[in-house]
Amino acid sequence: MIILVFLLILTGFDIYLYNGIRPLFSAQASVFTGLYFLISAASVIGLILYGSTIQQAADPPPFIDQIFAFGMVVILAKALAIAPLLLQDVYRSGQWLLSSLSQFSIDSFPKSSTFFSYWAAGQWSIMFLVLMYGVAIGKYDFQVQHHSLTFENLPQAFDGFKVLQISDAHLGAFKDPAKVDKAIALIQEQKADAIVFTGDMVNNLATEASPFVEKFASLQAPYGKYTILGNHDYAEYVPWPSEKARQQNLQHLIQLEKTMGFQVLMNESASIEKDGESINIVGVENWGIPPFPQYGDLKRAMQDNDPNDFNILLSHDPSHWEQEVWGENIALTLSGHTHGMQFGIKIGNWEWSPVKWKYERWGGLYQKAEQYLYVNRGFGSHGYPGRVGMAPEITVLELKRG
Structure with a gap:
């Protein structure tokens, strides 16, 4: 009908x-x-x-x-x-x-x-x-965005620490794995200390990621690679013969991400140690405003963290920042999800996309009090299989102690 x-x-x-x-x-x-x-x-x-x-x-x-x-x-x-x-x-x-x-x-x-x-x-x-x-062309015009963020409570050992973020790969949109070689090379050139991926590795099926395992496994970061799940990773947008089959698809994807070298954070935290000091990478499952799923559990993810810890949150949907993260002990939240609608206009520092009518915070850096949110514009594409004025993004965030 x-x-x-x-x-x-x-x-x-x-x-x-x-x-x-x-x-x-x-x-x-x-x-x-x-x-x-x-x-x-x-x-x-x-x-x-x-x-x-x-x-x-x-x-x-x-x-x-x-x-x-x-x-x-x-x-x-x-x-x-x-x-x-x-x-x-x-x-x-x-x-x-x-x-x-x-x-x-x-x-x-x-x-x-x-x-x-x-x-x-x-x-x-x-x-x-x-x-x-x-x-x-636009779909493959990978660009690197650099930002420097200052925090008063950043441990001294992490002054100058570089976190590289990619998001929303939607690998099923790349039928030729060689098309991402430029992006893989750009990521390696940044020499990041840690690499994070903020969800939507695939459109729906775990097998979409299979041809890219070696490429993503080749990415090196001395302090680890971390990932979370986005709404598409749960594969709830296609019919399955049973819930068991969908869960098997999800577990297959998680295993492929582990083979890529990522630590998959599902409502949990990982501690990064450096010179006797530490910061936490907190990862939650997808949390979005309905109809998007709300599997994320921030309290559970931070239950073992000390109140004075420096925390970086990986949460796929930027709506989570507004709804649950404000006021929590989260210095920096990294999100994706919006893709910048894969369409926009940028003139100097001014940028516009029709996605702003749905998401107030849809791309780039935002701040409220002492908390930051960065929304990555995405690596791949979904729906419209291209990008116009909204280049696929690789983000490098350098942490500085204030």
């Missing part, structure tokens, strides 16, 4: 855009119509193939991923292209209404302008190219 409603809405938008730009191609009407609806059909078929594969709890093969990527780009570009046509129709409706009221008679509906047709066609073409760029 949901699929049928989706297809009906999609068809409505498709016909609306078609009628809006068809006047520009009157000389080649039959050719335009054929190409337009052929592309539309290919887009829908791609989405259906991808969806049916996911519904079988299977990892889509590369050719289905490519068809899905094309379909997603076409549909997103069309959705953005109808804005000029809607603007025109609202204006025309207003003209007609005012004319009718002023003359006490119903005039003919104002004619459409080819200006808006050109605008819609041009916007569709530009957005298609931009979104395809995000799929082919």
Whole structure:
């Protein structure tokens, strides 16, 4: 039923855009119509193939991923292209209404302008190219973000300690493992003291991570590698024959992460010792605002920590910081989850993404009193299989003693 409603809405938008730009191609009407609806059909078929594969709890093969990527780009570009046509129709409706009221008679509906047709066609073409760029290039444009944070209670031995964060790998989106080689090299170049991963290693299936085990295992950090689970790691978005099968998938993923060299923190803490002093890496399971799961238990994770300890919290969803972390003995929280919506604009120090309408703290560094939150914009992609203006991120946080 949901699929049928989706297809009906999609068809409505498709016909609306078609009628809006068809006047520009009157000389080649039959050719335009054929190409337009052929592309539309290919887009829908791609989405259906991808969806049916996911519904079988299977990892889509590369050719289905490519068809899905094309379909997603076409549909997103069309959705953005109808804005000029809607603007025109609202204006025309207003003209007609005012004319009718002023003359006490119903005039003919104002004619459409080819200006808006050109605008819609041009916007569709530009957005298609931009979104395809995000799929082919932007998705692999890994960038390193450096930040220095000062804390009064940081143990002296950890002054200058570098924590490298990656998040939201969604490894199922990388059908060619060699595509992450640049990122692996960049991570190694940072010579971080510790590496942390803040959840969503896969889209759903543990097997998505299998081709990448050796690459992530090659990452070295003298004070360890730590990871937590994100909402996708529990694989609750695909059907399973039984709860036991889903749990087996989860345990398989945890084992693969351990083989990569990560210590998997599930509502627990790990102590890092250096020159007789220590800090704690606290890791909780996913905690998000419903419908996202709330498996995280911060009190349990910190139950053995001393009240004077310096604590760094790994929590996948930044909503957790607002809801439970404020006021606790957590100096720094590292999160991900938002992906910066994989779309944004950055000019100098100013950055914008539509994800800000859902998450107040969606990317970068935030502070409240003496507590910091850093939200990593993500390593991989999900949904739209690309990135535009929101580069995949590797974060290096240097801890300084104030």
